Amino acid sequence: MMESRKSVRNLAKSIHSLLGLKKQLTSNWADSVCNIIKDMSTEEPFTSSATKSTSENQECDADCIITEIQANLDVLDAQLNQLNIQRKQTLNELLDLKGNIRVFCRIRPLIEEKIVGNPKSVVALDSSNVILKLGENKSKRYSFDKVFDPGSSQDEVFSEVEPVIKSAVDGYNACIFAYGQTGTGKTFTMEGNHDCPGVVPRAIEELFKQAADSNHTFHITFSMLEIYMGHLRDLLVPQQMRKPMDSMTQSLSIQTDPCGGVEIENLVEIRVNNFNQANKLYGLGSRFRSTASTNSNPSSSRSHCLTRISLTSFNATERRRETNKIWMVDLGGSERVLKTKTWGRRFEEGKAINLSLSALGDVISALQRRRPHVPFRNSKLTQVLKDSLGEDSRTLMLVHVSPKEDDLCESVCSLGFATRVRNIHLGSNELTDTQGKKELVMAKLLGEMKRLENDRQDVKEDIKKLNEELGQLTRTKPPDNLVALHRIPETNDNTEKKIQQEETVAPSSQLPTFMQPTICSKRRSGIGFTKGLNKKNSVSTRNRKPLSTRAESLCFPIKDASEYGSECSIARTTCLADYETEYSHTTSECETKTVVLPKQGKPKMGLARSEARNGRYESTKASRIGLSKCFTVENWLQIHNNEPTTCSYNRGNKRVLALPLPGVKNRCSDRTKIDILHQDEMHNQEFAEKESYDHDKIDKIIDTGVIDDDIVTESITSSPFSRLKMMKKIPGSLDDFVVNEDSPTSPLDISFDRSIKNEDCCGGRERLTEHALEDRENLGDKFVEDRSGYNTSFGMDKKNCINRNRDSKEPVSKSAFELENLSLNTITPDEATTDLEIKVVINQMVQTEDLVSDRSMTGEECVEKDLHKFSPYMELDSTACLHTMQSQGALNLNLNEDSDQEDSIMSAVESQENTGILNLLGQKVQVLRAIGLLGLGVHTVGFEHDFFYGLMQ
Numbered sequence: 001m002m003e004s005r006k007s008v009r010n011l012a013k014s015i016h017s018l019l020g021l022k023k024q025l026t027s028n029w030a031d032s033v034c035n036i037i038k039d040m041s042t043e044e045p046f047t048s049s050a051t052k053s054t055s056e057n058q059e060c061d062a063d064c065i066i067t068e069i070q071a072n073l074d075v076l077d078a079q080l081n082q083l084n085i086q087r088k089q090t091l092n093e094l095l096d097l098k099g100n101i102r103v104f105c106r107i108r109p110l111i112e113e114k115i116v117g118n119p120k121s122v123v124a125l126d127s128s129n130v131i132l133k134l135g136e137n138k139s140k141r142y143s144f145d146k147v148f149d150p151g152s153s154q155d156e157v158f159s160e161v162e163p164v165i166k167s168a169v170d171g172y173n174a175c176i177f178a179y180g181q182t183g184t185g186k187t188f189t190m191e192g193n194h195d196c197p198g199v200v201p202r203a204i205e206e207l208f209k210q211a212a213d214s215n216h217t218f219h220i221t222f223s224m225l226e227i228y229m230g231h232l233r234d235l236l237v238p239q240q241m242r243k244p245m246d247s248m249t250q251s252l253s254i255q256t257d258p259c260g261g262v263e264i265e266n267l268v269e270i271r272v273n274n275f276n277q278a279n280k281l282y283g284l285g286s287r288f289r290s291t292a293s294t295n296s297n298p299s300s301s302r303s304h305c306l307t308r309i310s311l312t313s314f315n316a317t318e319r320r321r322e323t324n325k326i327w328m329v330d331l332g333g334s335e336r337v338l339k340t341k342t343w344g345r346r347f348e349e350g351k352a353i354n355l356s357l358s359a360l361g362d363v364i365s366a367l368q369r370r371r372p373h374v375p376f377r378n379s380k381l382t383q384v385l386k387d388s389l390g391e392d393s394r395t396l397m398l399v400h401v402s403p404k405e406d407d408l409c410e411s412v413c414s415l416g417f418a419t420r421v422r423n424i425h426l427g428s429n430e431l432t433d434t435q436g437k438k439e440l441v442m443a444k445l446l447g448e449m450k451r452l453e454n455d456r457q458d459v460k461e462d463i464k465k466l467n468e469e470l471g472q473l474t475r476t477k478p479p480d481n482l483v484a485l486h487r488i489p490e491t492n493d494n495t496e497k498k499i500q501q502e503e504t505v506a507p508s509s510q511l512p513t514f515m516q517p518t519i520c521s522k523r524r525s526g527i528g529f530t531k532g533l534n535k536k537n538s539v540s541t542r543n544r545k546p547l548s549t550r551a552e553s554l555c556f557p558i559k560d561a562s563e564y565g566s567e568c569s570i571a572r573t574t575c576l577a578d579y580e581t582e583y584s585h586t587t588s589e590c591e592t593k594t595v596v597l598p599k600q601g602k603p604k605m606g607l608a609r610s611e612a613r614n615g616r617y618e619s620t621k622a623s624r625i626g627l628s629k630c631f632t633v634e635n636w637l638q639i640h641n642n643e644p645t646t647c648s649y650n651r652g653n654k655r656v657l658a659l660p661l662p663g664v665k666n667r668c669s670d671r672t673k674i675d676i677l678h679q680d681e682m683h684n685q686e687f688a689e690k691e692s693y694d695h696d697k698i699d700k701i702i703d704t705g706v707i708d709d710d711i712v713t714e715s716i717t718s719s720p721f722s723r724l725k726m727m728k729k730i731p732g733s734l735d736d737f738v739v740n741e742d743s744p745t746s747p748l749d750i751s752f753d754r755s756i757k758n759e760d761c762c763g764g765r766e767r768l769t770e771h772a773l774e775d776r777e778n779l780g781d782k783f784v785e786d787r788s789g790y791n792t793s794f795g796m797d798k799k800n801c802i803n804r805n806r807d808s809k810e811p812v813s814k815s816a817f818e819l820e821n822l823s824l825n826t827i828t829p830d831e832a833t834t835d836l837e838i839k840v841v842i843n844q845m846v847q848t849e850d851l852v853s854d855r856s857m858t859g860e861e862c863v864e865k866d867l868h869k870f871s872p873y874m875e876l877d878s879t880a881c882l883h884t885m886q887s888q889g890a891l892n893l894n895l896n897e898d899s900d901q902e903d904s905i906m907s908a909v910e911s912q913e914n915t916g917i918l919n920l921l922g923q924k925v926q927v928l929r930a931i932g933l934l935g936l937g938v939h940t941v942g943f944e945h946d947f948f949y950g951l952m953q
């Protein structure tokens with residue numbers, strides 16, 4: 001028992017001691033831990049080196065990842081390059097197979113309500129065949145690369161054009177034409193309207209997309225010109241930069257470079273960085289194009305409009321050329337004069353268009369037959385397009401036809417022409433043995449193209465992802481080699497970066513030295529800004545060495561009625577272009593030679609010369625690009641906007657322009673409309689002064705009852721706008737004058753009404769002026785016909801005039817009737833208050849001059865009986881009044897302004913009086929005199945030179 005008590009007591013002691021020990025140990029432990037913690041906070045941690053090594057490892061890993069990504073990017077880059085090359089090859093194979101010249105046919109929809117019921121003469125059979133219904137049981141089939149039926153959209157058309165644009169990015173020259181009869185929709189296809197943009201704006205957009213998509217940096221420039229009556233006119237040069245020169249000599253000239261390329265001297269080239277800039281310029285150029293109203297089209301293009309986009313990319317070895325160009329051409333409409341019933345200037349324009357189209361046909365025919373000589377020089381059109389037609393270039397012709405039965409003949413011609421063009425195979429055509437085989441290969445190539453396109457997209461996606469990854473990795477600590485990051489995700493915005501930042505506009509006179517313009521050619525082109533823009537390259541008269549060989553350029557028009565159309569002229573010039581260059585230059589189809597002289601002495605023939613020339617060309621070409629910062633696109637547009645009036649019919653620059661009509665063709669953007677409205681205001685201001693003067697004059701007529709010579713002279717020299725306002729006595733806009741259909745109207749008014757019905761008032765004035773000019777010309781033409789007694793080419797005018805009046809019979813009769821009633825009671829000038837009464841007063845005054853032969857006749861009878869007798873409703877036209885008076889010898893006008901011409905004419909008349917054949921000559925002189933008067937009349941509307949030139953043929 002005792003023992004057990006003893007062991008319990010020991011056990012308790014043990015427990016106690018153990019508890020003590022525990023307490024001690026715990027405190028020690030706690031102290032130790034505290035100490036450790038203390039030490040950890042104060043001392044260098046023992047794990048710091050390990051952490052360092054971890055972060056180093058991490059950095060190392062990041063670098064590795066970046067390197068890896070970059071390596072992957074390199075691989076993908078190479079892969080993309082490879083795919084690009086393959087795609088290019090496949091595309092070219094495909095295009096070669098399809099033919100270097102491809103022809104599409106577009107059938108215009110029936111748009112006029114009245115012909116909806118008419119049978120269609122041209123019908124799309126399928127996507128590549130057209131049927132022409134020639135009669136009840138007769139039809140003809142035409143095959144094309146693609147046929148667009150009347151319902152096809154602009155999108156569909158462009159989808160077929162797109163490969164050509166891609167090909168252009170690959171360095172091929174390309175040319176897209178719109179060909180066809182007038183009014184068949186060429187301009188609609190090429191230009192389109194605000195809602196449905198045409199081929200040109202779409203092509204520009206696609207071009208920028210493709211350029212951004214490629215690996216290269218592009219320098220893109222934009223130019224626009226028109227070929228009007230055989231003369232090249234820059235559509236981008238603001239009016240104020242032109243010298244007030246004869247419009248006939250404002251033509252740009254064409255030059256060839258040593259490699260066979262074509263350059264247009266002094267053509268403005270504006271560097272564009274994005275689609276918007278190019279599109280703005282295109283809108284601007286289109287506005288300045290010559291358009292006019294014809295029987296076939298109220299807004300007919302009277303010229304060929306050529307839009308050029310040049311692409312340059314250095315170090316892009318896989319591209320076909322370093323610099324290539326795309327021409328997009330809206331050709332003037334082919335027209336049959338008998339059908340369009342044009343006369344005067346419209347007739348000449350149509351003739352010029354037809355002749356140059358025929359020259360184009362000849363060129364194509366020669367290319368087709370692989371003739372050694374291709375007559376490129378027969379027209380300005382083919383000269384300009386020389387290096388873009390034929391082998392090694394892509395040509396696309398969009399032939400337009402009308403479905404109307406009335407237009408069957410024209411459709412036959414257009415389709416025949418297009419078929420001729422389509423037969424050309426300029427490229428490699430080994431694979432074209434059989435149609436079936438060809439189509440098989442084409443389908444295969446198309447599949448291949450699709451596959452390549454998909455692969456490209458995949459690779460591009462991968463590249464984009466890797467770039468993003470790389471961006472994230474390098475955001476914290478950009479690696480030194482980030483600059484080597486060669487691929488930045490490409491967005492459309494990058495286009496601007498890729499296509500270089502600098503915006504410049506420079507005339508293409510920044511050419512190699514041997515292509516620099518001469519003083520005479522500068523003078524001829526009439527562009528005064530060149531010197532200012534680029535003094536370095538401009539030809540300085542002072543610095544030029546006096547050389548005996550220097551001569552002025554002379555241009556002798558070929559004495560032929562076809563002068564305009566054939567664009568023929570002979571020019572022999574030996575001009576020094578600069579210190580060491582001499583070139584022979586012509587203004588037309590005559591050969592354009594480039595001869596480079598060594599610094600001193602005569603040219604040495606042979607290889608050395610051409611090498612030197614090529615070398616110089618290469619070096620200057622490099623300096624040509626991006627050298628001069630002259631104008632930004634915005635500045636350039638600003639210059640245009642600041643112009644007081646852009647429509648030049650009443651300005652001193654002699655250019656015949658009718659602004660396009662937004663209502664009819666929707667050519668103008670809203671901005672353009674605003675511009676036009678602004679111009680209208682300017683016109684009103686401009687004419688306000690003249691207006692008051694006119695009122696004085698008419699008051700004088702009314703007061704005295706006498707039409708003075710100076711009044712008539714004044715009235716003929718005043719603008720039609722002012723003249724009509726004078727007669728109407730309505731201050732303000734002429735639009736007011738023409739929209740009131742109920743008011744009695746003159747024949748002029750009626751024609752305006754007809755054309756304006758479908759238009760908004762923006763274009764009304766321009767159209768009106770065009771009509772007024774036409775009418776004035778017509779009267780001139782009729783007068784010429786009558787006085788000379790010749791049945792000349794103007795023979796159709798009479799018929800035309802009758803038709804014109806026949807068309808407008810109703811309002812004319814009404815007008816004549818009211819006038820007749822009013823005329824029964826004689827109104828004194830003082831009593832005349834209404835417009836109609838003023839007309840009557842004038843009519844009475846005209847009567848007193850015994851100018852009206854038979855007022856009881858209806859308008860139509862009167863016209864048919866004698867075009868030169870005044871019908872009651874023709875009295876308003878003071879020009880007609882003048883002609884008639886003059887033809888009757890009632891007036892003896894004082895031509896102070898042109899006294900020299902008048903003296904010579906008068907002396908010729910005197911010396912040739914009453915002498916047989918000389919009598920005939922006398923008549924001719926009379927004709928010339930009349931032309932002189934008309935010339936004065938059209939002086940203020942900027943017509944005189946063209947007018948004389950045309951009439952004196």
Ligand SMILES: Nc1ncnc2c1ncn2[C@@H]1O[C@H](COP(=O)(O)OP(=O)(O)OP(=O)(O)O)[C@@H](O)[C@H]1O
Nearest residue numbers: 108109182183184185186187188297300301332333
């Ligand atoms: N495919 C089409 N769809 C709708 N309208 C069209 C189409 N083609 C032409 N038009 C219309 O027909 C009219 C004449 O077209 P456009 O002026 O383009 O003819 P054009 O061939 O250029 O004539 P020109 O040679 O006289 O200049 C325009 O009002 C145009 O809007």
